[in-house]
Amino acid sequence: MTANAMEGAKEEAIQHGMDDYISKPFQPVELASLLSSWLLPARDAVDSPGQAEIDGDLIEGAEQRPVVWDRVAALKTIDGDEKLLGQMIEMFVERVPVTLGHIISAMDEDDAAVMAGSAHALKGLVSHFSAYRARDLAAELEKRAKRGELAGVDELVGSLRLEVETLVANLDEDR
Numbered sequence: 001m002t003a004n005a006m007e008g009a010k011e012e013a014i015q016h017g018m019d020d021y022i023s024k025p026f027q028p029v030e031l032a033s034l035l036s037s038w039l040l041p042a043r044d045a046v047d048s049p050g051q052a053e054i055d056g057d058l059i060e061g062a063e064q065r066p067v068v069w070d071r072v073a074a075l076k077t078i079d080g081d082e083k084l085l086g087q088m089i090e091m092f093v094e095r096v097p098v099t100l101g102h103i104i105s106a107m108d109e110d111d112a113a114v115m116a117g118s119a120h121a122l123k124g125l126v127s128h129f130s131a132y133r134a135r136d137l138a139a140e141l142e143k144r145a146k147r148g149e150l151a152g153v154d155e156l157v158g159s160l161r162l163e164v165e166t167l168v169a170n171l172d173e174d175r
Contacts, residue, residue, distance in 0.1 A: 126164065
């Protein structure tokens with residue numbers, strides 16, 4: 001299990017001896033499906049129970065991305081635990097200004113390594129809330145920083161900052 005969902009990460013993990021791969025955040029049903037493929041006897045040409053439901057959920061989620069965050073999808077990843085969601089929101093609201101600050105400082109100092117690490121951390125944080133636009137912006141920033149392409153990232157950082165600030169405001173309303 002990893003938070004590294006970059007292109008080629010699965011192949012690299014398997015090449016280094018891992019038996020399988022799943023990246024965070026994941027749906028409990030995805031983890032169950034992955035584990036069952038290793039723990040339960042194989043069934044010839046028979047889909048596991050709920051497989052069509054899993055595939056449909058993933059496709060549907062990709063088609064209907066929320067503007068800021070998807071409360072239902074976020075709750076689904078934590079088995080509907082409202083109390084846990086509240087705790088996650090509190091922790092996020094406390095931590096995200098620090099992470100954004102690291103990204104902005106890294107941009108000002110042309111520090112690609114700090115920017116890549118902070119963008120990766122932010123990508124993971126916003127993913128817990130199914131905040132797809134913020135996640136995609138953070139992923140793009142991480143990718144550019146890993147390639148050392150910091151020229152012109154100020155616009156991307158500005159968009160990411162605005163998206164995260166909007167997310168925080170929406171999460172605050174939901175607390």
